Amino acid sequence: MVLSQLGGKITNALKKMANSTVIDESQNFGIIYGNKVDLANMDSGTNKRKIIKQVVFDELCKLVDPGVEPFKPVKGKPNIIMFVGLQGSGKTTTCSKMAYYYKNKGWKTSLVCADTFRAGAYDQLKQNATKAGVSFYGSYTESDPVKAAKDGVTNFTIQDYEIIIVDTSGRHKQEKELFQEMKQISDVIKPNNVVFVMDGSIGQSAYDQALAFHSTVPVGSVIITKLDVKHTKGGGALSAVAATKSPIIFFGSGEHIYDLELFDVKSFVGRLLGYGDFRQLFDKIQDSGIEDKAELYEKMIERGDITLRDMYEQYKALQKMGPMDKIMELIPGFNADLLPKGSGEESQVRIHKYMCIMDSMTNKELDNPKLFDQNSGRISRVARGSGHSITVVKQMLEEHKRFSKVFGAMLKKMKGSKRGGMPNMNQL
Ligand code: GDP
Ligand code: MG
Secondary structure, eight states, X not given: OOHHHHXXXXXXXXXXXXXXXXXXOOSSEEEETTEEEEGGGOOTTOOHHHHHHHHHHHHHHHHHOOSOOOOOOXXXXXXXXXXXXXXXXXXXXXXXXXXXXXXXXTOOEEEEEOOOSSTTHHHHHHHHHHHHTOEEEOOSSOOXXXXXXXXXHHHHHHTTOSEEEEEOOOSOSOHHHHHXXXXXHHHHHOOSXXXXXEETTOOTTHHHHHHHHHTTSOOOEEEEEOTTSTTOOXXXXXXXXXXXXXXXXXXXXXXXXXXXXXXOHHHHHHHHHTTOOHHHHHHHHHHTTGGGOHHHHHHHHXXXXXXXXXXXXXXXXXXXXXXXXXXXXXXXXXXXXXXXXXHHHHHHHHHHHHHHHHHTSOHHHHHOTTHHHHOHHHHHHHHHHHTOOHHHHHHHHHHHHHXXXXXXXXXXXXXXXXXXXXXXXXXX
């Protein structure tokens, strides 16, 4: 194991503790910057950049994967799929692509136009339906979108269509009215799946936008469009998933009817990271000084234990690095909204408190925390000196104990089986 990996492990275990989270006691894991990594599968030459990239990669994969099975239509029944999203996001184009996709898979498929507002909506969808080779329902004269949707769905349901896709209009009115209309349509046609379509180029507003739709109609799937457009990162996808708790099922990769691709979490995140300013991320981590603690780790391994002083050094590095949400912000498309509110700051405050307490300890105590077990007067003295209560001092000592229990065993194991060295950050 590379020593700096150990450093990362310890630092982050500390951070987790500061957040009062439970630590996994199994041996084959590492916690680096708050994330678990499988150290068993990493050879000793694995460099830090790779590890961090892997951690960030895994974390982002978790964010675009809500852990919900995507909607699966049922054969031989009408599956009503309603499309929602802002005007211009790509609803009409995408629902046509989806109709084409299902038709090619042998489903009896149809498209319903419920956009009675925008001039040309009817023609656009009708032409697309012809291109896709699927049936179409729409009306030139009907001005009520709810009625148009209902009539279309009824029409295809009685003809035993299996996939009935309903295209709705975007933001042509005041937002409130649009959402009202969307809800009325949904109440009447009772869709089996609501697909939220989002333009891949939108950034920070993605979360609020997705949430607004989801709180009006229960979104079940997300499609991100225009990922083929140059410089489109698609980072808003993370927010859309977080806000709707729904999986991304497809992404749009062009204007043609066949430009629809199945969404794959890993390749999407890989692509997203291609835009990341990783140099900055590494610089920040390197600045924290975690890498320069070879000597400290050597000593810990030698002793087979972690003292309060070791803990202090790790806290110092953590403080320098700043809250996790600030670090994650260096990743494109990442939005601090995706992290639990205040968690970063809370742990910083706790760390600060614990460091103050340790500042009031003697060198002897820092090197030998057992002294506190033998004499409770020491705890009162440190509490007084640091301006914190006895409870907080005890809490800190408890954390140290839990921490040294978990890592002490590992350090003992490492003694005698040391291999590898500190990676050279310049090579990263
Ligand atoms: P709607 O208002 O939500 O129905 O959006 P439209 O389906 O009318 O699409 C708006 C514009 O985006 C059109 O010019 C589409 O051709 C374009 N568009 C939709 N999806 C994609 C895509 O995946 N890639 C590209 N390049 N353009 C797209
Ligand atoms: Mg449209």
